[in-house]
Amino acid sequence: MTNTQPADKDQPQLPLTGITVLDLTRARAGPTCVRHLADWGANIIRVEAPEEPTEDYTGRREGFDFQNLHRNKRMIQLDLKQPEGLAAFMKLVETADVIIENMRSAVKHRLKVSYDDVRKVNPRIVYGSISGFGQSGPYGKRAGVDQIVQGMGGLMSITGLPGQGPVRVGIAIADLTAGNLLALSIMMALFDRTRTGVGRWVHTSLLESQVFMLDFQAARYLMKGEVAKQAGNDHPTGVPTGVFPSSDGHFNIAASSTRVWERLCDALGKSEWKSSSNWNTGSKRSEDRKALNAAIGEVTRHKPSAHWVELLEEAGVPCGPINTIDQVFADPQVKHLGIATPMVSPKHGTFNVVASPINLEGLNKSIRTATAEAGEHTEEVLRGIGYNDAKIAELRAKHVI
Numbered sequence: 001m002t003n004t005q006p007a008d009k010d011q012p013q014l015p016l017t018g019i020t021v022l023d024l025t026r027a028r029a030g031p032t033c034v035r036h037l038a039d040w041g042a043n044i045i046r047v048e049a050p051e052e053p054t055e056d057y058t059g060r061r062e063g064f065d066f067q068n069l070h071r072n073k074r075m076i077q078l079d080l081k082q083p084e085g086l087a088a089f090m091k092l093v094e095t096a097d098v099i100i101e102n103m104r105s106a107v108k109h110r111l112k113v114s115y116d117d118v119r120k121v122n123p124r125i126v127y128g129s130i131s132g133f134g135q136s137g138p139y140g141k142r143a144g145v146d147q148i149v150q151g152m153g154g155l156m157s158i159t160g161l162p163g164q165g166p167v168r169v170g171i172a173i174a175d176l177t178a179g180n181l182l183a184l185s186i187m188m189a190l191f192d193r194t195r196t197g198v199g200r201w202v203h204t205s206l207l208e209s210q211v212f213m214l215d216f217q218a219a220r221y222l223m224k225g226e227v228a229k230q231a232g233n234d235h236p237t238g239v240p241t242g243v244f245p246s247s248d249g250h251f252n253i254a255a256s257s258t259r260v261w262e263r264l265c266d267a268l269g270k271s272e273w274k275s276s277s278n279w280n281t282g283s284k285r286s287e288d289r290k291a292l293n294a295a296i297g298e299v300t301r302h303k304p305s306a307h308w309v310e311l312l313e314e315a316g317v318p319c320g321p322i323n324t325i326d327q328v329f330a331d332p333q334v335k336h337l338g339i340a341t342p343m344v345s346p347k348h349g350t351f352n353v354v355a356s357p358i359n360l361e362g363l364n365k366s367i368r369t370a371t372a373e374a375g376e377h378t379e380e381v382l383r384g385i386g387y388n389d390a391k392i393a394e395l396r397a398k399h400v401i
Contacts, residue, residue, distance in 0.1 A: 021100060029176070127199065150169060306321070
């Protein structure tokens with residue numbers, strides 16, 4: 001069974017066509033990085049250990065998460081713990097451009113697939129790593145999990161309603177951000193290689209990525225010593241910006257600048273607020289945030305969200321509904337952007353996955369190949385590096401593949 005979809009003969013080459021990536025990643029952060037490269041044309045060879053199929057194993061591979069993460073790849077099974085498996089991997093390294101892994105530091109050294117190991121075989125290799133807390137330092141040997149890092153990286157302390165206690169963000173944001181940043185790092189290293197002729201090791205961690213994502217809240221502390229607290233649905237510094245009631249739910253308003261604040265007052269029929277001694281400057285509005293928000297809510301709660309979104313949008317006040325995920329994908333702009341994109345699987349039929357958010361004009365970002373079966377391309381890839389049928393059969397008999 002093949003998972004290859006017909007290529008569009010009129011489609012220009014994708015930007016990463018000709019770049020070969022060996023994917024040693026697991027979980028989410030590493031595969032998020034690889035997915036960027038896969039979606040834009042890289043030849044991805046995902047290396048997995050041979051496993052005995054179990055109900056849990058099969059269910060995980062066929063689930064929505066795995067299918068969404070691992071499209072546009074070839075899958076091989078190779079036991080790197082066996083000498084023959086490591087030898088086959090190093091044969092792949094000879095002509096690869098990139099290796100991506102998110103193992104614990106000790107594991108890649110024990111398997112002899114660290115950067116120091118592979119650059120002896122191919123000095124042009126770009127080696128990308130994601131760890132929980134960094135490749136060295138007091139936490140360098142710890143395993144990293146998204147929720148743990150959300151806590152350690154400060155995010156949970158500023159998420160949620162004031163006094164509520166720490167709240168986890170509803171997505172694996174540390175994993176996703178680390179994956180996104182590593183993809184960017186790899187592209188920089190590939191560009192640098194065109195000048196130097198040699199690769200390099202690039203790496204980030206969940207902790208670094210999460211602290212980076214604190215952004216202005218981190219700068220607020222570093223420059224002014226202010227430790228941000230939970231602000232709930234209110235913007236930490238821009239007032240009024242937050243969630244307001246309507247007759248059928250809630251919606252968002254962002255009107256922190258003086259000009260937009262005045263537009264909001266006029267649109268709500270409260271022009272007198274503009275000259276109010278309590279609210280006529282940004283600092284006063286910030287100091288009186290609770291009363292100001294309550295006053296706005298007393299106006300907005302009498303009509304539905306759609307009414308206010310239409311009215312305020314026309315007045316030039318940033319606003320929007322608060323959608324559930326099904327409503328997100330029913331939104332006309334989301335449909336226009338094609339963020340839900342079809343993937344054709346020989347085994348599972350046609351279903352939608354999340355498209356790349358990157359747009360390169362003139363290039364099609366449709367899914368080229370569905371998520372492959374375990375080991376689907378093992379023989380194909382090994383033949384490509386010179387293994388004959390007899391050698392492949394020998395490796396299979398030894399459970400190397």
